[in-house]
Amino acid sequence: MQPAEAESISDAQGEVDQVATLSEMVRGCRVLHAAKLTTTVWGFVAVRDATGRGVWITRDGSGFDEVGRNDIVLVSPTGNVVQGGVEPDSEGALAVEVLASRDDVHAVVHVHSLHATAFAATNRALQAISHEGCHLVPPEMARVRWSGSANGTQEEARGLAAALGARNSILMPGHGLITVAENLGEAVALAVYLEKTCQLLLLAGDDVHTISDEEVLKKRSGQMRRPSISWEYLERVTPASETALA
Numbered sequence: 001m002q003p004a005e006a007e008s009i010s011d012a013q014g015e016v017d018q019v020a021t022l023s024e025m026v027r028g029c030r031v032l033h034a035a036k037l038t039t040t041v042w043g044f045v046a047v048r049d050a051t052g053r054g055v056w057i058t059r060d061g062s063g064f065d066e067v068g069r070n071d072i073v074l075v076s077p078t079g080n081v082v083q084g085g086v087e088p089d090s091e092g093a094l095a096v097e098v099l100a101s102r103d104d105v106h107a108v109v110h111v112h113s114l115h116a117t118a119f120a121a122t123n124r125a126l127q128a129i130s131h132e133g134c135h136l137v138p139p140e141m142a143r144v145r146w147s148g149s150a151n152g153t154q155e156e157a158r159g160l161a162a163a164l165g166a167r168n169s170i171l172m173p174g175h176g177l178i179t180v181a182e183n184l185g186e187a188v189a190l191a192v193y194l195e196k197t198c199q200l201l202l203l204a205g206d207d208v209h210t211i212s213d214e215e216v217l218k219k220r221s222g223q224m225r226r227p228s229i230s231w232e233y234l235e236r237v238t239p240a241s242e243t244a245l246a
């Protein structure tokens with residue numbers, strides 16, 4: 001194979017990979033909206049670029065039910081837009097810093113969902129009382145404040161990434177939640193799990209029977225309970241938007 005031909009095939013494959021990434025992000029947005037994790041235009045979905053150019057982030061000011069492939073931009077590791085004609089989410093620095101701090105993570109979901117935001121405002125520890133919670137704790141759920149787009153700085157974003165540590169999720173009092181995973185589908189499923197866990201704990205009250213750490217770890221080891229199984233289901237039952245994928 002001649003070098004020029006190899007380059008051409010590589011470019012074509014890169015284009016295919018990029019379209020696949022953006023299409024998956026659109027589907028992730030639709031699932032988050034269908035799962036009622038959205039609050040008007042707040043929150044974002046972010047995925048690490050497969051070729052190392054930075055992070056794909058949904059645009060600022062659009063609801064998850066509105067996002068199409070043209071509403072996603074590529075942001076460099078220093079926060080500059082390198083591809084796309086719209087502004088990235090104003091809180092995109094969170095995704096950039098989290099992905100910079102975690103080689104094992106390739107996707108970040110941030111939402112201001114109702115029950116997670118309510119539970120984040122309490123002083124209660126997040127406990128596993130259902131299958132969903134078993135994917136989240138242990139380790140102990142962390143809470144960290146984030147000022148939001150008006151005042152949030154890159155330094156503050158780095159602080160949130162440090163508080164997240166090796167966890168797959170974090171609660172943000174006065175704000176919402178973040179989940180991370182090796183792929184977007186699992187990050188979306190974890191966001192659904194965290195919202196549901198917070199809702200259950202708020203319904204159940206303070207005095208609850210929890211699932212032991214030993215049982216939690218046993219449940220997690222079963223591959224059928226991986227978050228990807230939930231993602232595949234959610235993707236199947238969420239109506240596609242042909243317009244968004246055009």
Ligand SMILES: [Zn+2]
Nearest residue numbers: 042043091176
């Ligand atoms: Zn936010």
